[in-house]
Amino acid sequence: MANDLEKQLLTAAEAQGRAELADWRVLRHYLHATFRTGAMTRGIAFVERIGAAAEELNHHPDVDLRYFRVHLKLTTHSAHALTEADAVLAQEISRIAADMGLTAEPAAPTDLEIAVDALDIPAVQPFWRAVLGYRPVVGPGEDPAEATDLEDAAARGPAVWFQQMDAARPQRNRIHVDVNVPHDQAQARIDAALSAGGHLVSDAHAPAFWVLADAEGNEACVCTWQGREQSVAP
Missing domain, CATH: 3.30.1360.20 (Transcriptional coactivator/pterin dehydratase)
Structure with a gap:
C-alpha cells in the first residue's frame, strides 16, 4: 500500500x-x-x-x-x-x-538549516560535504554533481544548503541559520528574538521567511512553509 x-x-x-x-x-x-x-x-x-x-x-x-x-x-x-x-x-x-x-505539543517542532552563500557552489560544496561527513540530497531526476543541499546520513545534524551569490559581499556574513518553525509559532519566535536585542532586516518575503539579525548584524531567518510557491529561498 x-x-x-x-x-x-x-x-x-x-x-x-x-x-x-x-x-x-x-x-x-x-x-x-x-x-x-x-x-x-x-x-x-x-x-x-x-x-x-x-x-x-x-x-x-x-x-x-x-x-x-x-x-x-x-x-x-x-x-x-x-x-x-x-x-x-x-x-x-x-x-x-x-x-x-x-x-x-504542536508548538514544539523546530527544524534547523545552515545556509552558505557562495559565488561558486561546486567549488565550495565538496569541502562542506567532506568536513561535515554529509551526503548530497538528490531529488528525482537530479544530477548528484549539481546538488545544492547536503544532509547528515544519520539524520542527526542540521541540513546544509548553498545559496547562489551574484556578487561578493565582503562586509556581510556569508553563513546564516534558517530556523524552520510551525507557521502558527513564527510571530512568537520573531517577537522573542526582537525582545532579546535583535532587529528585523527584512520581511519582504514573509510569511516564507523573515530575515533577522543580532546586535552585530549576524543574520538568521525564521522560516515557515507558507508562501514558498511565491517566494525565493532565504
Missing part, C-alpha cells in the same frame, strides 16, 4: 489543512510532531507501537526518544516531498498517542 501512497504528492497547505493532522506541523518538506510522554518507559512503549504501525504500512518515521517526549519526523525520501503515505502514518501515530493518553 505504501508504494501507491508514496506516489500521491501532498502539498504543505493540503497537509496542514487536514483536521486529522492537527498534532503535526509542516517544516520544509517534513511533517513534525512532538508528544509528551511524561516518562521514559511510556516513551519506549509509544515508540514500539509506532514501529509496529510503520512496519504494517511499510513507511517509516525518524524517531527521537527523550526522557519526557518523543519527537517524530515524516517525509517520503523517494519523492523528496510529502505524500499520502506520510499523512496516513501520521494519522495512525496520533491515534496511538490518543489511545495512550499522550499530549501533543
Whole structure:
C-alpha cells in the first residue's frame, strides 16, 4: 500500500489543512510532531507501537526518544516531498498517542538549516560535504554533481544548503541559520528574538521567511512553509 501512497504528492497547505493532522506541523518538506510522554518507559512503549504501525504500512518515521517526549519526523525520501503515505502514518501515530493518553505539543517542532552563500557552489560544496561527513540530497531526476543541499546520513545534524551569490559581499556574513518553525509559532519566535536585542532586516518575503539579525548584524531567518510557491529561498 505504501508504494501507491508514496506516489500521491501532498502539498504543505493540503497537509496542514487536514483536521486529522492537527498534532503535526509542516517544516520544509517534513511533517513534525512532538508528544509528551511524561516518562521514559511510556516513551519506549509509544515508540514500539509506532514501529509496529510503520512496519504494517511499510513507511517509516525518524524517531527521537527523550526522557519526557518523543519527537517524530515524516517525509517520503523517494519523492523528496510529502505524500499520502506520510499523512496516513501520521494519522495512525496520533491515534496511538490518543489511545495512550499522550499530549501533543504542536508548538514544539523546530527544524534547523545552515545556509552558505557562495559565488561558486561546486567549488565550495565538496569541502562542506567532506568536513561535515554529509551526503548530497538528490531529488528525482537530479544530477548528484549539481546538488545544492547536503544532509547528515544519520539524520542527526542540521541540513546544509548553498545559496547562489551574484556578487561578493565582503562586509556581510556569508553563513546564516534558517530556523524552520510551525507557521502558527513564527510571530512568537520573531517577537522573542526582537525582545532579546535583535532587529528585523527584512520581511519582504514573509510569511516564507523573515530575515533577522543580532546586535552585530549576524543574520538568521525564521522560516515557515507558507508562501514558498511565491517566494525565493532565504
